[in-house]
Amino acid sequence: MWWILVAIAALAVGYWLLIRPHRYWLEKGVKQGNPGFIFGDNWGTVLRKQSFADMLEMVYNVCPNTRYTGIYQFLMPTLIIKDPDLIKQITVKDFDHFVDHPTLIPPDSDPLWGNNLFALTGKKWREMRTTLSPAFTSSKMKYMFTLISQSGEQFVKYFLKQDQDLVTIEMKDTFTRFTNDVIANTAFGVECDSLRDRENAFYMMGKEATDLSGIWNNLKIFGYILIPKLFKLFKIKLFSKKIGDFFTNLIKSNIQSREKHGIVRPDMVHLLLEARKNGLKHEESEPVQDTGFATVAESEINKNPTNAKTEITDQDITSQALIFFFAGFDTVSTLMCFMSYELAVNPDIQKRLIEEVDETLETCKGKLTYEALLGMKYMDMVVSESLRKWPNPIAVDRVCTKPYTIEPKYPDEKPVHLETKAVIWLPTFGIHRDPQYYPDPKRFDPERFSDENRANIKPYTYLPFGSGPRNCIxxxxxxxETKTLYFYILSHFEIVPVEKTQIPLVISKKQFNLTAENGFWLGLRRRSKV
Structure with missing residues (x-):
């Protein structure tokens, strides 16, 4: 008889540990889908049956006409916030309850990751964000525009020198080389030409640092989700020692050289050194010129200096430069890739954009200026629609930092009490493809963002850079960076489909990041100048 008792006990323990957690939202009166055993709603992505974007869109639509939906990241309950008004309430009005991102890797396990702006929490995040905020205003972008423009000119000269009518390239590889050079130049003070010097140390390290497709990297991410205490015990780092040492030594030697020789460059290292020495002041008012529909305004919370002066160490500068690199290397190049694809398969849209490029080039007499670029309305419409249809990141997360209650709004709702450490997601990909906000959402239509139509876009349904004080800085x-490069490309080339172009594009199921299944193979066809 003892074995029967053991079996009953084992079943009870198994139910308590592996099955009951997937009833968490039901017990709170929140609708949910059908999570898979152990894997929850991640089963499709783990088995590579679904891309992360497909999974997000699935859970967004699983319970229609609800303001929120419960899902499970393996056994961890996560609340999907779908209602725009509720998104505003949580991310703006009640921001003090949702200040942080979930901590994936503890700071003491990997200080290089743990000290960057994305990973910092609470008071430390507030102090660093307030310190860095002035470095990302429109006037500072104008300050760095010269370096970005130089990289854009360098990019097109490389392909013009090939003296071919049509050059076939894989856009992801090509654009990451451009974004690598821009970040190296503007964030680290290092000049690169990764199209010519294809295996330069900076590019190879950056590629390794941002590669999340390998088995070990996937295991690290899943490990920190499933068994965080064990991974913390062994201090398993996101970045390898080789990567950490490379970027740390690069920043230290760069700072020493600048301080010794009095070198001043219009880049991020200089701005951070100025913040360390004298602090940076947020401008009283932004320039009148619009910097783009997708630009997120800096919250007043982040403009107000804290009482205590933030000490900025060399490691802090390295961490901020590295997250700037991490974000810029992959996410910006991803935007460029999808925009290239859409221009190639929508030649009428590309033709109109080329006409605006030519008009702007004539207006500024052959030399692109910051003001002329920002004045390109159709360019902004195309970029805005690219971010709408192909947002990266696919979802934005927040963690509840103090207990919070979502009050009921409709008869079938009841109060939802969120405990400290509860995780929520803003499902950007799902909202951007919701037909109630964007009719015919899979159609690429820049006219959604024309002066006449942009006022019809419901607030908090366009979230390519997040929402609230913790938006993307x-x-x-x-x-x-994106507009500058496309200006130079379209001044000389048309982007066209080639034999290897996958039409329609299919999202890869093998990577967390949003990317194409067979790569972004397209052609640059030299324009005939009449």
């Missing part, structure tokens, strides 16, 4: 930089 680098939105202006990302938009400036």
């Amino acid at each position: 680098g939105s202006r930089f990302a938009l400036l």
